[in-house]
Amino acid sequence: MTKFRVNKTKYVDQTKSVSFYFDGKSYHGFEGDTLASALLANGVHLVGRSFKYHRPRGIMSCGSEEPNAICQINEDTDITEPNVRATEIELYEGLKASSQNCWPSVKFDIGGINNLISPFIPAGFYYKTFMWPKSFWKKIYEPLIRMSAGLGKSPTKPDPELYDHKHVHFDVLVIGGGISGIIASKIAAKNNLKTILIEDKNILGGSTIYQKNENYKINNKYSSEWLNEEIAELKKLDNLTIKTRTSLAAYHSYNYLLAKENISDHIPLDKRNGGIRQRLWKIRADKVIVATGAIERPLVFNNNDRPGIMLSNSVKKYLDFYGVSCGFNNVIFTNNDGAYETAVSLKEKGISVEIIDIRKKSNSKIVKNAEKLGVKIYWNSTIVNTYGHRKINSIDIMNLSEDGSNVVGDKNRINCDCLALSGGWTPMVHMHTQSGGKLDFREIDQTFIPNEIDENHINVGSCNGDFELDDIIKNTNNKVKNFLKVSENEFDNTSVLNSKEIDKRNIWLLPNYISEGKCKSFIDFQNDSTAKDIKLALREGFKSIEHVKRYTTTGMATDQGKLSNMHALGIIADTAGVKMGTLGTTTFRPPFTPLTFGSIVGRNVGKFFDIVRKTSIHEWHSQNNAKYENVGQWKRPWYYPINDEGLHDAVQRESKAARDSAGILDASTLGKIDIQGTDASEFLNRVYTNAWSKLEIGKCRYGLMLNEDGMVYDDGVTTRLGENHYLMTTTTGGAANVLSKLEDYLQTEWPELDVYLTSVTDHYSTASICGPNSKKILKKIFPDKDFSDDAFPHMSYQNGKIDEIICRIMRISFTGELSYEINIESQYGKSLWEKCIEAGKEFKITPYGTETMHLLRAEKGFIIVGQDTDGTMTPIDLQMDWIVSKKKYDFIGKRSLYRSDTIREDRKQLVGLLTDDPNEILEEGAQIVSDMSKKPIEMIGHVTSSYFSPNLKKSIALAVVKSGKTMKGQKLIVPMENKNINVTVSDSVFLDKENKRINA
Amino acid sequence: MFLINCPYCGERDQSEFSCGGEAHIVRPKQPTELSDDQWAEYLFMRKNIKGVQFERWNHAHGCRKWFNMVRDTSNDKIHAIYKMGEKPPVE
């Protein structure tokens, strides 16, 4: 047993030694310790350096509010994690932790030089200094800041651990397993409500569980004894789920809450066995009872940040719960009675303690108890300075003036090895405010307490501002009964004995004989901001708390100002001479404590990150060496290289084959919407720019769809299958959005139309065969069918049969070649494809992918929505006036086509571009200019599609250019990094302008 | 995350729904007779109220039905939900 382990408790098993490493040095603790309690038991207080001044800092607290003891754990492993609070991590065999903010070492810290030059690092320093000269930023300031920032290291490899999500519904959720949370859970569960209790520690009971003081008794038992019995009963209740090691992260609207359960974080690495590490609980509860307790406040005075300066209640917990004394020569500095409980606990174990109290007196039972035990109390006093480099060794105290605004009399030096602070309590209202709740300011003890208006959530216990044991039990019981509408119960007649605090005094910034400018009175320990910084910000004109916070960075560290926000507000109020309640508070945002990325994403990693959609022909593509392109969620064959062919060579070969003989494309991914109903024709009239009523049954038509703003939204061929039956195709990526848009109009604008839409994209597979020999191939597959141009003309459809399977054959073309698309029910897709390949063998039918498809259509000047358009192109801009009906009274987007902006002549318009050097291929996205001499050079457009055409044996490109319609034949320039490429504006149709090939 | 009571399916998580912006903006029956300003009023102008707002919602990952919602944007309280074509409840 180390010399600081002075006490045996039931929460730390001192027969089970646990070895661990901190900053490379080996130590021993016990099962039940946290990393912080084990370090303190070994006398280690110094655990890191402060953020800005690199001052030595020690463990301050025992919970999530810890600002200093921030560690990197399991460094140099795949599961290393930064920003872990030593006060929250349960000790396990072999744990490796290191202090985070202490490059190059915790004891010798180069950044400590910042401390010496600190007069020159005031609030807003970063904004003021590192701005100029600008050239210094990248090479000098940024690396320097990054190196000394101490924000930990992220792991460099994928996280090997498993994370889980769980969705649950409960009648009642209770957050916090302290005394009020336990009372609330018991009332709820005993009244037949399905209840879940969440506690972030590994055991229930909060701070009452180790309370053993004559002055705090419930039903004549120590409060801890009484609570232990309650917990034992609680665990027997059937409809209560208790989750320990589970911390509430976020409280969203409609009682939707996220909680993170640590499942294996406390188990030695070699015993975790690949199980789930953390589980994110997604809880929807009818009623939420928040019982998150309160956080003790530090006090703000000169040099209040040395190692060995801690929070008073934490000193008590380390002693009574972990059996560790943080010092043997303790001083408590307080403004309230709570700290006297710590003094009594210390004194009863024979450990030296003195008290400095800023109040003039207090005659409560607990104070008398301390006095009786011989604790020396300095009333009406304050600390003006502290000493000790790596750990506190002494303090100077002085008397306070009558009004507390100054110090009077002589300095008095007191030696100590631990200084415990207690500045009162701050209710943890984070959950309440996250849920949208407002706060009221309570003058008597300067606290913000919840103002409850939501009928589905309440706050009980000290998070609601009840700090006395009798109030906690009585108010929790009454409130919960009311909230859950239940009648009398076992807690109604609980008898409580406790010391009551009567005398209160609060001074946000304690006065000093040393001038304010020379004092380092820390408010935010993690971000190193001081009272002086706050005052400077006010002098510089910042008024809003949100602005002061950002300028000084107070409350903006990973602890979100759990210890600092109240003091910052108090000092602003005092300095500005306004009432604190009028300032408002800063906003607490989720998560309450940092969450791991793993717990946020859960199982949605790797192949579960997003859905992968494959066509029924996918297997054939893979067997034939297809390279894939992602189009939305689809995997589409991109090209099919033969041997070690690259993209360019493969596409040249595929493109040539498709025009010379026959090519085949898997077109299954195109969106397909089945449209039925007596008003189907009228519906198409309204959604497409062209006319549809006269389309005969068995005929196909290309359609262009606009947004209401007149911009091109989607396109595709729609086929009339019957009198009231159409099959619409959409772009692959636009399918879902088009369906949503059409549904929207049908349901909300035109509910009178009798039309039904069904997505059938996945129902059919499509093989598209093109090229001069395609007709011959079709004839082989459907020998009974007449494919003559008269019997089966371009833009028509017929049913065909393969064995007994009916398929739809459309004679349509996206390549400009004679072309057929065969649609068949998806389960037959692959056999259809293989049949086509077999039939096409004698014509050397060549499978081609999306890249060749894009090239072939570009030769014909066909647009691809989303490539040649970007949501700012009208059909007129695309020179597609021919498809916009002049006769139709209305269609989606029609009115926008003659708005003052859309009729501008100098809009960007689609044109073709030919490079002067036919072998030069433009880059898609490249800017286009006409005049290089006038600076700044005006960019008049950009290249949207660009290819080398093997059929034309030259480079071709589509582009959008301002006033492009009028520029045919004009010379333009495409400036690239190393050269300027000369181009000529051309027609956008490069091949077969007469459309002869379609009937080849 | 809201709990939304789809008028066709009942209470579901917000993640199943998508919001379609302000409600009760009727598409003009005769757009061609409108001036640019009148058309722009329909096309672009939205109130974006802090407070009680009428909205369109779609049960996108459920029944795919559109419906209306009265929501206070300052505190996300849903005051009413009613089907398309129905009159908004009097406030």
Ligand SMILES: [Zn+2]
């Ligand atoms: Zn629904």
